[in-house]
Amino acid sequence: MSAHLLGSVRRMSAMIERYVYLLKGSWPRVVELAYWPTMQIVLWGFLSEYLVHHSTYLAQASGVLLAAVLLWDVMFRGQLGVSVVFFEELYSRNLGHLFASPLRAYELAGALFAISLLRTLIGSGMAALFAFWFYHFPIWRMGFVLVAFFMNLLVMGWSIGLVVAGLVLRYGLGAENLAWAAVFAIAPVSGIYYPISVLPHWLQVVAQALPAAYVFSAMRTLFFHHVIALRPLWEAAMLNVVYLILGLGLFLWTFHNARMHGRLLNLGE
C-alpha cells in the first residue's frame, strides 16, 4: 500500500473515530437511530396484517410492505448519515480545524460513508429485528440479494447526502432542512409501495432515472414471482455510480467555492 493511500486510510480512520466517539458519548442518539425505523415498522406492520386479509394483491406476498418500509429506511438513514453527521462539524464550528489539517475533502466524504453505513446498520438492523420478533417477518430470508438492495439504496442515500452537504457548505446552515426534505421529495416517484406504472407518464420518466425505483421493482418481483431480477439491480448500480460521482463532484466544488469565499472559517451556528 502506498504512503499516500496509508495516509488517507489513517485520516479517514481518525474521522470515523471522531464520529464513533460522538455516538458512544450519547445513548439518546443511539436510541434515536433505532426509534424512528422501529415506529415505522410498528405502524406498517399492523397495516400489513390488516391488508393481507382484505387485499388479494397483498395476500400473494405478505411482508412486501414491511420489506419496502425497511429498505426505504436504508436510503433515508444512509442520506442522513452523510448530511446530518456533516452538520456536526458546522454546529461545533470545527471545519476550519479540519481543513487546516492534512484531511482532504474526499477523505471526509469517505469517513461520512463509513459512519453512515454504521448508523444505518444500527437503525435499520434494530427495526429488522423488531419486524422479525413482532410480525415474524425475517427480511434476511431474501438471501444474498438483500445485500444488493441494501447497498444500492445506501449509495443512493450517500449521493443525496453529499448534495445536501454541498448545498449547506454553499448556503450555510439555513439550508439544513433540505436534509429531511430531499429524500421525501423523491419518495413518491421511487415506487416504494406501488409499481411506477401507476404514475403519470412524465413522472415515470423521472422515476426511471432513480436507482430506488429499480430496487423496489426488483423487490416486488422477488416477493410476487419469487424471481431475482438481476437486470434492474445492475441498472440501479450503474445509475448509482453516476450519481455518486455527481454528488462527490458537487461536494468537492462547493468545498473549493468555500475556500474561495472564506466560508470554512465562518460557517457555523
Added chain:
Amino acid sequence: MSGEWAIAVEGLTKRYGPVVAVESLSFTVGCGQVLGLLGGNGAGKTTTLAMLMGLLLPSSGSISVLGEDLLRHRYRVLERINFSSPYVDLPHRLTIYQNLRVYGGLYGVRGIKMRIQQLARDLDLEGLLHRPYGRLSAGQRTRASLAKALINSPQLLLLDEPTASLDPDTADRLRGTLRDYQKASGAAVVLASHNMLEVERLCDDVIMLRQGTLFDRGSPAHLIAKYGRETLEEVFLDMARGRSLL
C-alpha cells in the same frame, strides 16, 4: 521564493467583489522567527492567516510555506503546520483527550498517548483531559485549542489571538509555554494579536497592517523608536486612528 524562509509571501491580494480585504502584501518569515501581525479589526490579519493555511484562496499573489508552493502543494505542507483561533472550535461533545486523539490521527502523530500526556502537563490540562470540550471555560478551551495546535509539533505555528479570554496569570503561563516550545523546536510562529504587551514579549518582528495593506515592519523596539512613542500600543493607536506617526 526560497526554502530558507518558513514563509515567503509575494503580492498577496484577497478581494471579495469590490471589497479588498488584503492588498499586495509581501513579507517573509525566517525559520525560528516569531512574527506579530498587528492591526485593527478588519485590517486583514485573520484573512492573511487563513490564506497562509490554504483555508482561503487568494485572488492573486504567491505563498511559499516551508519551501513549498502552498497554492500548488498544500497537502505537502499541512502536516508540518498547525493553528489556533478563537473563531474556530473543537467538537463540543468530545473530551479534550478524544479531540487530541482524533487530531493526532489526522496529523499522523506517532506515540499519541505520550504526546497528549506531555501537552496536558505543559498546558495544565491534566485534570481536564476527560471533560467534554463544550463544558470547559473559555480559558480552558483556549488551552485545549493550543494543545491541538501543538499536537503535531509544528514547524510553523499560526496563532490568532492565542490568549484572548484568558486571565493575566494563565495568559502569562501560556505565553511562556509558547516561547519554550518555539525555542526548543525552532518553529516559526505567526501571531495575530490585539495584546501589545504579548506582541512585545513574544515577537522578534512585527508587521503592521492597515486596511489590508502593509503599513510598516520592524522589531517592536525598532517601531517604538522609529515613531518616537513610549509603547507599541501608542504606535498601534496612532496607526489605527490614522494619526500622523512621524
